[in-house]
Amino acid sequence: MSLQDVFLEELRDLYSAENQLVKALPKMAKATKTESLKTAFTNHLEETKGQVERLKQAFQILGKKPTGQHCNGMEGVVEEGKDAIESDEEGATKDVELIGAALRVEHYEIAGYTAAIAIAKSLGQKEIAALLNANLQEEVAAGKLLLGESKPALAGAASAKDATKAEKSDTPKTAKERESKKKSEQDQAAAAPALKKSAKA
Numbered sequence: 435m436s437l438q439d440v441f442l443e444e445l446r447d448l449y450s451a452e453n454q455l456v457k458a459l460p461k462m463a464k465a466t467k468t469e470s471l472k473t474a475f476t477n478h479l480e481e482t483k484g485q486v487e488r489l490k491q492a493f494q495i496l497g498k499k500p501t502g503q504h505c506n507g508m509e510g511v512v513e514e515g516k517d518a519i520e521s522d523e524e525g526a527t528k529d530v531e532l533i534g535a536a537l538r539v540e541h542y543e544i545a546g547y548t549a550a551i552a553i554a555k556s557l558g559q560k561e562i563a564a565l566l567n568a569n570l571q572e573e574v575a576a577g578k579l580l581l582g583e584s585k586p587a588l589a590g591a592a593s594a595k596d597a598t599k600a601e602k603s604d605t606p607k608t609a610k611e612r613e614s615k616k617k618s619e620q621d622q623a624a625a626a627p628a629l630k631k632s633a634k635a
């Protein structure tokens with residue numbers, strides 16, 4: 435596989451990721467009652483639509499179709515966001531969950547664009563690098579905005595009213611939670627031999 439092929443895969447991955455977000459962001463906006471956070475999600479939805487357009491331009495420059503690759507990574511990150519959307523928390527606590535999920539999305543995208551820009555530059559694709567950089571700057575700005583939103587949310591979630599809420603039990607209730615618990619234990623067991631080795635070294 436040539437570097438050009440890798441580049442095309444990266445771009446198709448990003449295209450799929452942005453399309454998945456066009457679908458996910460309205461649900462995030464709907465899940466919060468905080469006006470400023472709702473606006474942040476809605477504004478980023480509009481930006482994301484523009485990002486899809488920039489990616490389409492990149493494919494036009496290459497003379498290739500934008501589809502062909504599904505971004506599994508974004509599917510996973512969006513799936514985690516769904517947990518935040520569906521959580522029965524409310525108010526500031528829910529906002530903290532939503533912001534945590536949204537920050538993961540932004541940083542996943544930042545990683546994707548950073549990698550794709552480096553490849554574009556080494557292929558001498560300056561115009562595409564500039565398009566990708568425009569998207570990257572929006573992701574960075576969105577991440578910063580979300581971090582700003584997290585301050586009042588964290589303060590609210592830590593406030594007396596919420597803090598006195600009964601602690602959530604560690605016992606999984608749903609099939610999904612049971613599966614998640616089982617897998618987390620498998621993750622730990624799989625890492626254990628390597629961790630033991632490092633501890634000895």
Ligand SMILES: [Fe+2]
Nearest residue numbers: 452482485543
């Ligand atoms: Fe994006």
